[in-house]
Amino acid sequence: MIHTLFQIFVFQVLFLAVYDLFLKKETFFNLNRLYLLIAPILGFILPFVSLGFIQQRIPQEYIIQLPAVVIGGGVSEMVSSGNNWWIPNFTALWIFGMVLSALLLCVKFYKIIKLKFTANTQKFPKFKLVTLPKTDIAFSFFNSIFLGENISEENKASIIAHEKIHIEQKHSLDLLFFEMLRIVFWFNPMIYLFQNRIATLHEYIADAKVTIQKDKKQYYQSLLSEVFQTEKISFINTFFNQSLIKKRIIMLQKSKSTKTAQFKYLLLLPIICGMLVYTACSNDPKAEEQKNVSQSDSEVMNKINELAEAIMKKGEMTPEEEKALKLLTTEAQPGDKVYTSVQEYLNETEDTLRINKNQDYLIAEIEKVPTYPGCSGDNETLKKCFTKRISAFIGENFNTKLGKDLGLTGRQRIVVQFKIDKSGSIADVKAKAPKPELEAEAIRIVQKLPQMQPGEQDGKKVSVIYSLPIVFEVK
Structure with missing residues (x-):
């Protein structure tokens, strides 16, 4: 404004x-x-x-x-x-x-x-x-x-x-x-x-x-x-x-x-x-930042979800597909190489992350998304409730003083990847941040999330992977 x-x-x-x-x-x-x-x-x-x-x-x-x-x-x-x-x-x-x-x-x-x-x-x-x-x-x-x-x-x-x-x-x-x-x-x-x-x-x-x-x-x-x-x-x-x-x-x-x-x-x-x-x-940096991290139903996200759903229907991904998916789901950082095509990325990098070997699901339109305790309704309602509850949880528990303690200023971005497994537990928590201390804090908070009701696909309980950006500003 x-x-x-x-x-x-x-x-x-x-x-x-x-x-x-x-x-x-x-x-x-x-x-x-x-x-x-x-x-x-x-x-x-x-x-x-x-x-x-x-x-x-x-x-x-x-x-x-x-x-x-x-x-x-x-x-x-x-x-x-x-x-x-x-x-x-x-x-x-x-x-x-x-x-x-x-x-x-x-x-x-x-x-x-x-x-x-x-x-x-x-x-x-x-x-x-x-x-x-x-x-x-x-x-x-x-x-x-x-x-x-x-x-x-x-x-x-x-x-x-x-x-x-x-x-x-x-x-x-x-x-x-x-x-x-x-x-x-x-x-x-x-x-x-x-x-x-x-x-x-x-x-x-x-x-x-x-x-x-x-x-x-x-x-x-x-x-x-x-x-x-x-x-x-x-x-x-x-x-x-x-x-x-x-x-x-x-x-x-x-x-x-x-x-x-x-x-x-x-x-x-x-x-x-x-x-x-x-x-x-020229754009308002703060407004664009908020828009980017809050408008999840954007056209880009829809395309990513469609791609994820197509991959899931195949049952298994090839190593090349896994690498390409990682390229789409990894946040770019200043100094990172900009690839002009997926093929260029596949030719130049070896990937060690396998995100679908154990039938883990991305959050495409599966029959029933994981449910945060206290949420109810259809898929859209559950997703909105999940967003609200998890955002409030992070906001209440994240140690925002950590940025000052580390001598940081301005906006700090952390991307956390975690899985809600077939039992509804939080698993495989990983984080990427400018400082190891921020990564550790993000992992600590996400690991404290309550037990969830797992997602379902074709009548079976499945694992679902989430990527959670955390953005806060240090004055």
Whole structure:
């Protein structure tokens, strides 16, 4: 999650940087408005877009993390070392922030409603004029224009003409859209910056429209003649914002941008393409790790199970078949040779492991899988229950402090192979890990598993082999 939020933030920073550096000073106001509305949404969407044809053209070693191969239809689980406590806390904090932001929005609405009740309202064909007593406030919200009675009469005409543009162009909807984003993503500073940019752009649009009909010098005078108050409400179009007046006058003095300047918008194409390549190559390591060790019903696992079932139906495996099966069921480690084919592996390695000589079964769809004490139901239910119980057992009994004692950091992976024999006992426990101490600890825990009810095939009790990946993180 953190990785995805970081990607969203970076993408939105890039989009805003393009606007500030290349587009902000152009007079293509409507295009800029569209850009500012679409850019933050693209920033949210692109991290979740992963185009397959891009992935296919990128060397696989950069985009695929080898998962632990699970033989057992779903007995792997990431063992928590107590470092995931922040996940529910972060969710609770997120929700709390959303509730608080929604309440603040309600307070803003209340302020506007309160102003309406203390003012005199006049209805016109396309807008309502709300005159506020004893103030010089000037702003609009949807089809209402709020004017303080202290504003001079000669300025009121310019202000009303300006605010009517906001109403006609429905600028309040833009600002309200960003208010909704601020509720959901209250912690993302880029939403506030995008809202600020579009509020400024709204003023440029209205100024440009008004000065087509009015004398620019007279309009400048209305901007500079008095110091006006402003309401600190983020979704209203405020006419006299002192920090914006200088920018508005500078923009009014600018010549119209040439049509060739529109080519600047083409900068978006390489940026978006670069983002798509990045998302195709980049995955959240932690999320991928959890996905790899927990999603046992993947297509790869189905193929492995089908292969195992085909081998079992033969009754016996040849030495070559045993070697090939070991290649499929052995977890790759950094530095291991990568074989381009099974035949290459068979030609170069001698295998000493025999996993089917005594009619041991892999966890393909046998008639009845081994049963953990207390589990019941059909095969799928039994497998899910087995996964849950054994994961909980490992999590409760594994000495996660061992990683620190050994001076290890980061994720540690252990693959344990064990057999539930014809009597339901745990047998032939083996482990592979970065350190012998981790292997010994994993073997110790697995050997403590309770007596199981053995699996059955063709009405006979059979042995079943499991491969159990254990993943935990040492801080």
